[in-house]
Amino acid sequence: MGVRLNVRNFHIMLLVTVAVCLCLGDWHVYSHDASGILQRILYGALTPDFSGTEHLAQAITNTLAFALLGVMGAWLIGFLLALVYHRRAVRILCASVRGVHELFWALIFLQIFGLHPLTGLLAILIPYSGICARVYAELLEETSATPERNLLSADRFSRFVWARVTQAWPHVRAYSGYRMECGLRSSAVLGFIGLPTLGFHLESAFKQGHYSQAFAVLYVFFVLIGTRHWWLRPRLLPFYVLAACVWLPAAPAINTALLWRFISHDIWPQALLAGNLTDALAWVWRIAINEGMPGIGNTLLLSWVALALTLLLGLLQYPWVSRHFVHSRGRWLGHALLVVLRSTPEYVLAYIGLIWLGPSMLPAALALSVHNGAIIAFLTGKASNTLALRADTPGGINRYFWVVLPRMYRTLLAFTLYRFEIILRESAILGILGIHTLGFYIDSAFEDIRFDKALLLIALTAWLNIAAEILARQIRSSLTLKTTPETI
Amino acid sequence: MSPLLSLQQASIAYAGTPVLHDITLTIHEGERIAVIGPSGAGKSTLLQQLYKQSPALCAWCPQELGLVGNLSIFHNVYMGRLAQHHWAYNLLNLIYPQAAERRPVAELIAQLELPDMKQAVDALSGGQKQRVAVARALHQNAHILIADEPVSALDDWQSERVLSLIGNRHRTVILALHDITQALTHCQRIIALKDGRIVLNADASTLTPEQLQWVYD
Numbered sequence: 001m002g003v004r005l006n007v008r009n010f011h012i013m014l015l016v017t018v019a020v021c022l023c024l025g026d027w028h029v030y031s032h033d034a035s036g037i038l039q040r041i042l043y044g045a046l047t048p049d050f051s052g053t054e055h056l057a058q059a060i061t062n063t064l065a066f067a068l069l070g071v072m073g074a075w076l077i078g079f080l081l082a083l084v085y086h087r088r089a090v091r092i093l094c095a096s097v098r099g100v101h102e103l104f105w106a107l108i109f110l111q112i113f114g115l116h117p118l119t120g121l122l123a124i125l126i127p128y129s130g131i132c133a134r135v136y137a138e139l140l141e142e143t144s145a146t147p148e149r150n151l152l153s154a155d156r157f158s159r160f161v162w163a164r165v166t167q168a169w170p171h172v173r174a175y176s177g178y179r180m181e182c183g184l185r186s187s188a189v190l191g192f193i194g195l196p197t198l199g200f201h202l203e204s205a206f207k208q209g210h211y212s213q214a215f216a217v218l219y220v221f222f223v224l225i226g227t228r229h230w231w232l233r234p235r236l237l238p239f240y241v242l243a244a245c246v247w248l249p250a251a252p253a254i255n256t257a258l259l260w261r262f263i264s265h266d267i268w269p270q271a272l273l274a275g276n277l278t279d280a281l282a283w284v285w286r287i288a289i290n291e292g293m294p295g296i297g298n299t300l301l302l303s304w305v306a307l308a309l310t311l312l313l314g315l316l317q318y319p320w321v322s323r324h325f326v327h328s329r330g331r332w333l334g335h336a337l338l339v340v341l342r343s344t345p346e347y348v349l350a351y352i353g354l355i356w357l358g359p360s361m362l363p364a365a366l367a368l369s370v371h372n373g374a375i376i377a378f379l380t381g382k383a384s385n386t387l388a389l390r391a392d393t394p395g396g397i398n399r400y401f402w403v404v405l406p407r408m409y410r411t412l413l414a415f416t417l418y419r420f421e422i423i424l425r426e427s428a429i430l431g432i433l434g435i436h437t438l439g440f441y442i443d444s445a446f447e448d449i450r451f452d453k454a455l456l457l458i459a460l461t462a463w464l465n466i467a468a469e470i471l472a473r474q475i476r477s478s479l480t481l482k483t484t485p486e487t488i
Numbered sequence: 489m490s491p492l493l494s495l496q497q498a499s500i501a502y503a504g505t506p507v508l509h510d511i512t513l514t515i516h517e518g519e520r521i522a523v524i525g526p527s528g529a530g531k532s533t534l535l536q537q538l539y540k541q542s543p544a545l546c547a548w549c550p551q552e553l554g555l556v557g558n559l560s561i562f563h564n565v566y567m568g569r570l571a572q573h574h575w576a577y578n579l580l581n582l583i584y585p586q587a588a589e590r591r592p593v594a595e596l597i598a599q600l601e602l603p604d605m606k607q608a609v610d611a612l613s614g615g616q617k618q619r620v621a622v623a624r625a626l627h628q629n630a631h632i633l634i635a636d637e638p639v640s641a642l643d644d645w646q647s648e649r650v651l652s653l654i655g656n657r658h659r660t661v662i663l664a665l666h667d668i669t670q671a672l673t674h675c676q677r678i679i680a681l682k683d684g685r686i687v688l689n690a691d692a693s694t695l696t697p698e699q700l701q702w703v704y705d
Contacts, residue, residue, distance in 0.1 A: 390554035391539055392546075394567075397575040401582055402567055406556045 005478045007413070018308045025301045026436075027365075030358025037356050044211020048219050055201060056220060063187045063197040063224070065247035066117075068240045070124025071183035075176050077125070078132025085137035095469065098130030099462030101429045102186045103347075104439075106193055107446050108458070111266075112259050117248040120195045124186055128179060135175055136168075143167035173234075181228055185345040188221055192347065193432070196249050199348070206351060218344070225343040266451040287453055291445075292460050295431070295438035299464065302361050302437055303420070303427035306368035310423065311416045313373025314380060315405075318412065321381030324389060324404055334381075341374035346426045350433055359434040368426055372419045380412045414481035420472045421465065428461050438464070491516050492632060492660060493541045500533055507533045509684045515632075515662065520655065522671035522692070523664045525681035526704050531664040534681060535636050538662060547630035551637045551664075553621040557610040561602060564609050564620050565593045568628035596623050599653055601646075614641045622650055626657055633658040637666065668697045 005013075031037060050056070084090050106123035113119045148163035165172075191199025198221050205214035271279035319325035320334030346367050353363025384404055393403055431439025438461045445454035491514035500508040508530045515521060515538070523531050532551055539548050547568065555564050562585055569589075570578055581589055590605070597605050600619040603612075609620055618641045625633055633654060639647035647667070651674045654661060665671045671678055672692050680688035680703045687703065 388552075388554075390548065390550055390552075391536060392543060392548040393554075394570045398570045398578055401575075401579055402559075402563070402570060403556060406559050410558075 005475065007410070007479055010413075010475070010479060014308055014311075018305055021301045021305045025298070025305065026360045027362045028358070028360045029362065030360055031356060034357055040209070041211050041352065041356060044213075045215045047212045048216040049210075049212035050216045050220075052201070052213060052216075056198075056217065059191070059196065059198045059201050059217070060220060060224070061247035062120075062195075062249050063184065063191075063221075064240075065244040065249075066120040066124055066190065066195070066197060067180065067183040067187040068244040069248070070121050070187070071128055071176075071180045072237065072241065073121075073125045074128030074132050074179065074183075077129040079136050079172075081129065081133035082136035082140060085133055090133070094130040094133045095466045096130075096462055098127045098134070099465040099469075100127060100458055101425050101461075102127050103189065103193060103429050103432065104442060104458050104461065106190050106195070107442070107454070110193065111446070111451060112262050113254055114252060115194060115196070115249075116254060117251050118254075120187065120190050120197070121248075123190060124183055128183065128186075132176070132179060136172055139168040139171045139175065140164050177228065177232055180232055181225055181343075184221075184225055184228075185343075189345050189347045192351070202348065203351070206355060218348070222340060222343050226339055262451065267455045269452045269456075284456065287456055288460070291441040291453075291457060292438075294436060295428075295441045295457065296460070296464055298361070298435070299424065299427045299431070299437040299461075302364055302430070302435065303368070303424040305361070306365045306372070306423050306427065307416065307420050309365055309369035310372040310376060310419060311413070313369050314376035314412055314416060317373060317377030318380040318384065318408070319400065319404075321378055322384040322404070324384060324387065324399065335378075338374045338378045341370055342378065344371060346371045347429065347433075350430050354433055354435075361435055364427070364430045364433070364435050364437075367430070368423050372416075372423055376412060376415045376419060379415050380408055383411050384408050410479075410481060413479065414476060417472050417476050417479075417481065421469050424468045425465055428464070492545065493538050495537060495541070498537060500530075500537060502533075507684050508537070511537075511686060513538075513679070513686065513689070515660070518659045519677055520661045520675040521663070521677045521679060522675035523662065523679045523681060524666070524668060524671050524700065524703060525687075529681040530684040531681055532636050535634050535662065535664055539634050542632075545630060546632045546634050547625040547628035547658075549621050549625035549633070549635035549638050551640075553617055555609045555617055555620060555624075558608055560606050560608055561597060561612075561620055561623075562590060562593050562605040565596065565605070565623045565627050568624040568626075593623075593627065596627055600650065615643075615646065618642060619646075619650065622654070626654065629657075632660045632662065634662045636664045638663060639670070640666065668700050672697065672700075 081090055081094060085094070102123045105126055106119055109119040109122050143164050144167060147167070148159050151159045151163050154162070188198040188202070191197035191201065192203050194200065198217055202214055202217045202221075205211070205217060265273065269280045269283050271277075271283055317334075317338065321331055321338060323331065326334055349367035349370055350364050353367045357363040384407075387404065387407060389399075389403060393399060428438040431437035431441065432443045434440065438457060442454050442457045442461070445451070445457060494514040495511050498508060498511045499506065511534065513534075523534060525531055539546050556567070563582065566581060566585070566589055573581075580586065593605060597620075600623055602616060602619055602623070609617060612620065618638065622635065622638050625635060625638075635654070638654070639650050642650060647670060651663075651670060654663075655674055661675070663671075663675065665675075672695060676692050678688065678690055678692050678695060678700070679686060680700065682703055688700075
């Protein structure tokens with residue numbers, strides 16, 4: 001094709017495709033009393049009720065235990081995998097495990113272990129190991145090769161540690177901290193499918209319309225995330241390992257017969273177990289057409305619109321934390337606002353949005369873009385603070401469009417495209433809430449106790465995520481945008 | 489006649505390190521002033537201080553240029569007039585440059601021998617970028633032009649043209665220059681700085697290049 005993808009063409013393409021998505025998708029407001037519900041939700045936000053504290057304390061320690069053990073394990077496994085990441089098999093393995101969202105892993109392990117702590121632990125540990133492996137490997141690869149060339153007399157291990165790991169270490173540390181923040185979010189959200197974390201109380205409070213109680217749980221969660229830099233200290237990690245082991249919820253016995261049945265029987269298509277390959281293929285085809293195609297279509301639709309909205313919100317919000325637009329005291333407020341928006345998991349935002357607007361793609365897209373837009377605004381605002389402006393720089397809207405935006409736009413676009421993979425993963429998951437993305441069909445299959453179908457659809461989701469990862473990387477490199485991830 | 493800009497015993501320090509000491513200076517309508525002196529003498533700081541006296545009166549051309557690299561030559565030159573238009577009209581010109589705005593910019597960049605004004609500034613050479621920065625300051629049509637080393641990246645011939653253009657379009661000019669001959673040719677008053685102090689403030693017609701050499705020793 002003669003059309004080269006540059007930033008301008010990308011925007012035209014984005015506008016056209018988003019318009020198409022808006023025509024195809026379901027963007028209705030189904031709620032009959034949206035403003036009344038919003039009022040009650042906002043009232044709940046202003047009057048948090050912390051009276052159910054004994055449950056809350058337990059939920060906090062459970063949330064911390066899953067996040068700490070799961071993420072710390074993922075740091076370790078991820079780092080070991082990063083050392084052999086150049087092997088194709090390792091790359092494929094990591095892409096596959098991170099292609100499956102932690103909530104899907106949890107749904108699988110729920111069938112095997114029930115409400116055993118292993119369910120929550122593995123649900124975080126497995127995908128996070130794949131994510132950490134990829135990012136650590138990229139960070140190690142990005143280090144300068146010169147120090148290593150000057151150490152040729154040393155053995156390979158020493159060379160690696162002294163010349164590569166030392167360079168990458170600050171970035172590895174920063175990213176690992178950010179992963180812990182994500183882990184806390186994931187751990188909390190696991191409560192929505194029944195694990196005893198903060199999300200469990202959040203969901204039951206929201207479901208019963210006890211918004212004051214729900215917001216109390218949410219505020220506790222904000223404090224947990226907001227104080228991360230204070231309590232997550234390297235020398236406290238051994239203590240946390242021990243504490244987390246104590247904090248884990250009690251472990252019921254694992255039914256090994258059930259486990260074996262699940263692995264040997266339940267997850268395989270009946271036709272395949274009967275030895276009928278043609279029927280098995282027909283079964284796969286039927287699911288791919290009836291559930292896979294609409295699921296993929298809706299997932300892509302939702303995530304694409306959410307991507308455009310994220311870009312827009314990032315553009316609108318980054319001045320809040322940029323010294324070129326807001327003075328120090330106002331920036332503090334901007335930071336606080338963005339921290340709240342980005343600390344709230346997409347899943348929780350979508351849950352609230354669905355209560356407010358009803359089950360369409362509209363609240364889902366808003367939730368995805370509010371969370372990710374806040375992250376992009378924060379990163380862009382921070383990056384803009386390194387710009388030095390001339391003494392005669394204009395103020396206000398002229399400064400925004402003429403001076404700062406032209407310099408920051410590519411950075412902002414790179415951050416946004418990096419978030420696309422994350423938005424897509426989450427779009428699939430939001431189906432569990434009732435929007436017809438892949439998660440909806442997967443969740444329904446689990447409810448119908450059709451594990452073979454559920455696993456097939458999960459595999460399909462993983463392939464979609466891997467394809468998106470490759471596509472997003474290609475778009476970034478053809479727009480000559482930075483291809484490595486950024487952390488907060 | 490009252491001065492346009494003046495400093496009274498001004499002293500400036502950055503992070504505790506003094507840069508300018510006890511500077512007293514007045515600038516009147518129609519004066520062409522060259523500020524000379526070795527690097528680190530405080531020329532840029534002095535110019536900044538003068539600019540800050542009355543930003544509305546001055547067009548500013550800093551040494552580090554401060555151009556927006558991925559905008560075109562047109563946009564960078566037009567930026568000189570951002571303050572003169574409504575932000576919505578500015579935004580229109582950012583997206584779709586208007587013919588009425590393109591015309592004066594085209595004339596200016598032709599006089600400065602710059603390439604096609606649709607080109608992004610990132611793609612230009614150092615000398616070209618410097619001329620874009622000068623064009624932006626000239627386009628502003630301000631009362632006073634203050635330029636910090638506006639021809640440092642240009643050859644003698646080009647420097648001559650740019651300085652003449654500045655002289656033709658502005659009656660009141662304050663330039664930091666490192667070439668003494670240029671300073672004496674294009675300006676009427678020479679202010680020499682050394683270690684943050686004014687060591688000479690004299691009529692250019694009374695001076696020769698040899699007489700100024702000591703400033704750099």
